[in-house]
Amino acid sequence: KRGVGVLTLSAPGSDHYRLDPAIERLALDIMWASTGPWGSILGNVRRSRMIRRAVRGFRPHAVLSLVDQTNLRLLASLIGTGIPVIACERTDPRRHRIGLPWRCARRLLYPRAAGVAVQNEEVAAWARAFVPARKVHVIPNFVRDLPAPGPAAQRGASDILAVGRLGFEKGYDVLLRAFAASGLAARGARLTILGEGSQRAALESLAGRLGIADAVSLPGVVADPERWMARCTVFVLPSRYEGFPNALLEAMAMGCPVIAADCDSGPRHIVRDGTDGLLVPVEDAGALSAAIVRLMEDAALRARLGAAAVAVRERFSKAAVLRRWDAVIDAVA
Template sequence: MTFSERPHVMLVISSLGAGGAERVITELAAFLAVKGYPVTLVTLEGDRADHYSLSPDVRRVRMDIMWESSGFFASIAGMLRRLRMIRRMVRAAGADVVISFVDMTNIRVLLALAGTRIPVIVSERTDPRRHSIGSVWTRLRRYCYPLAARVVVQTEGVAAWARTWLPARKVAIVPNAVRRPSDVADNRPAGLPHGNILMGMGRLSVEKGFDRLLQAYHDSGLHEKGWFLVILGEGPERYNLSGLAERLGIVDRFLLPGLQVNPDAWLKHADIFALSSRYEGFPNVLIEAMQCARACVAFACDSGPADLVRHGHDGWLVPADDTAAFADALRVLTDNPALRIALGEAATDISNRLTGDTVYGQWQSICDQVAAQDGKEHVRFKRAGAGE
């Protein structure tokens, strides 16, 4: 495919808030634009501020269609109106391939473009086996995903699940790329305490399991040894976590600094990074910690940590949901500074395994395959001047 023949790629997501999916779709848009693809990035929410900066070569569209609907019939009418607006917007833009991120947005896009012959690639950004979207949306996913040209997942575990009900040829595995640490990552953040640091990072929500991290920190004796526990992020569990810290008697060495503009600077000064999630789609924060040469301990939850960490070589894996074993792992690492250094140094190899060129090159290949195969009918359909 020549430079001038690149298909127009449209990327769709609910918003560009502070999340892993949002970061990936922003970087993918920039990568494709550099490669010569006409790229449009669409968000369904219109009034939410962007957390990530977008390449000037990427066209930005804010639809502002995620209004509230009250009542069953109003919800149905609102859904149908959204679908019509998405369909008209995609066709007016002249998109040749559409890439949608995150389950419910994927379903909306597939329904909106049904019958248009515009190929749609959908990307699951979490583990559907653990992340509930409700019975209605789950049934809609089962109905809609077979309409997709490709279903992209991030781990082998989710791919195996998808292949039980989708054609294997439609399922592709693309992990997330490493992100180059900030140039100012070596500067010590003003709010970071002096002393040994156990750090977690992520949305303060139930699935991230920070309650278990607090318990393991307490049970391991790190508090008595003078270690600090710092968790970066914001979310609905902040109040509950603060209350748990008080009950455990660790509040004097427990910090919740919130979202940070430069989390790399915090990671660089951690002695141990802990991933306590009950489940993951793909743990971007674990990649970032490994890239920063941190000794990492993680629950081997569904799904992602076991795809990244080679136990005892570049990190420490703990059986899922075994908080006592997690506390034991913390004790092992705190008592062995040499082991922490060795694990951290080995962990930096993640930068070679998941480079941006490698990962986003896989996305580019999928786009080209879909445009060459599934997109042929769309091109003929578009040239024929077919309407809605």
């Protein structure tokens, strides 16, 4: 809150988080649809002018930009202003598709940034291929403030939980196939996936074809996922790729026994396989199914992994991570 302003390109009605009243907030609402190539070009010129005017109005010492295309719009808009920009990649850009024009723009514009913040060393190596190494900073996510985890004995014995956007990259189709192969549905187990997204209809259809629709629940976005984490038997993150998954961090902080796909980046920096969770190969429904069955049938293993998992509260504490952010911002401001 030390002189912080928040600028969004979307309308304020799309906000998912409540800001502290001390934070200045401006919503530009400039993400309108463009018609044809000329409409797109003219629309982007207009957006760029509005972004430039709005940012200069804040008179910032530094700007922190989040997400690939927003980073590029901002960097292009602020050329010549002298305002330092830290561009932040929040997923794995090696896998996340943004289209050839945007990829070319990233190669041109990221080297102009005052800094590029990424969430793990694999993505840092990717960035250093075209951005000066001194500008690339690895800063993981921190564990947000959560209630203390309850005892393992309070957890259910048949509840499998996943949390995240219902997108292809999250691998929930793999999870459904693994759950079906496990045979646990016939023994009373239930799978709940919290979140919303473009894959909802496809996932519902797949659950039906696999014969597990009655054992699968998709409640949508909930305000308190930690409450679900506190009572589930096992938490699963089956993603094809990730940045630094908050849902996994939060589940471990709540003492969940976790299983995560060993993506090229993300989960392997959080889960210590066999110590505080289990890692399985990406897109391997058989291995995931076996891991789920193993945990669901071994209460002692669940208790051991869950007890060790809460150490993420210290490993990725808010204070430690914010000190990293402060150091990067102070260096460029």
